[in-house]
Amino acid sequence: MDRHVDQELKELNKDILKMGVLAEEAIYKSIEALKNRDKDMAKAVIDNDANIDNLELVVDEKCIDLIARYQPMAKDLRFIATGMKINAELERIADIAVDIAQRTLEIVDKPLLKPLIDIPKLAEIAQNMIKMSIDSFMERDIALAKKVLLSDCEADQLRDVIQKELIEDFMVKDGATAPRAVQLLLIARFLERICDHTTNIAEDVIYLVQAEVVRHHPEKIK
């Protein structure tokens, strides 16, 4: 492998880091919009998604082009293929920020149920998992990738707690709260889906580094 391809692989790393930063920022802003009842910020998240979609396509093309031009050996090929997958996961995360922003616009003019239960906490976990998963790719850090997988349990549990509270303490007790409670329930589920995307990234990183199949054999993670 000549030094020119190494340089291009470094550029690819940087592009994926940029996608990660944009995805994380979109999630941060969508939750800030929810917390501060900020319509303009919610709309900005929705408007900015086209830029992230475009960057995804650019990165994807770069990957195909890299493979076509350099016909890389197995190790570099696997790195590029992993880059393509992570790129796609990050674009999906940004899409979920749009989902959250849309749900926020639905409830922003209605009275708050109560200060958002544990949704901000779940959002923090999700943002942290995005950061860790991207860092694990940048640093080829298996220990950090495994930390992402472990965090997913916490996210699942917190989503279940939020869901139970919204159903039992709000919807069942007072049906009139249902339209707002459903939107918050969906936002909690969106946040947990972000966590799932980050575990996909972490699994790809582990696979890349270890060339070991972990996605469907979590029992192998110690």
Add this chain to the structure above:
Amino acid sequence: MDRHVDQELKELNKDILKMGVLAEEAIYKSIEALKNRDKDMAKAVIDNDANIDNLELVVDEKCIDLIARYQPMAKDLRFIATGMKINAELERIADIAVDIAQRTLEIVDKPLLKPLIDIPKLAEIAQNMIKMSIDSFMERDIALAKKVLLSDCEADQLRDVIQKELIEDFMVKDGATAPRAVQLLLIARFLERICDHTTNIAEDVIYLVQAEVVRHHPEKIK
């Protein structure tokens, strides 16, 4: 490109078709389980997901291996890269069948709200979109891929109708229905997410075919 690689590309086509059939079958069975209150079938969907996960990994490895061994030219490379993406979408669709089966197990012992509103209809649309998207890939049929994109609006609208009915006619009027109504609302959203995955497949197919056409017949792109 020698005939041996052509043969392997045909095998890849078949593997992806098989993934499509398994994903569609998983969705069909999860909805049958819901309609017939059939716990065993719901459990079978959950248990069978490991097989689909395994096939995804096998197909993914085949793709990397094909690229590494044959160092294919741009056209075949793009086909293989698209195959990897579609493979991943189909695995996600099968995961959603598991989500539906799990929600079904939550409500199977409780009285029905009413005969499932338009969920079976939405499920039919989703299954049809899976079929069309896979066929569009098999036949490199842009017109069919575009039909998938158009069907997505119908799916979105039907999900919104189902959601509105569940909130306004059940949860708001009688809070006690909320625990069951929420599960049905989530199932409707899962089905719509399947449709989103099929539109991703359709977009990949359009991109694949247009890239082939652009190279050889740029005048054909409208």
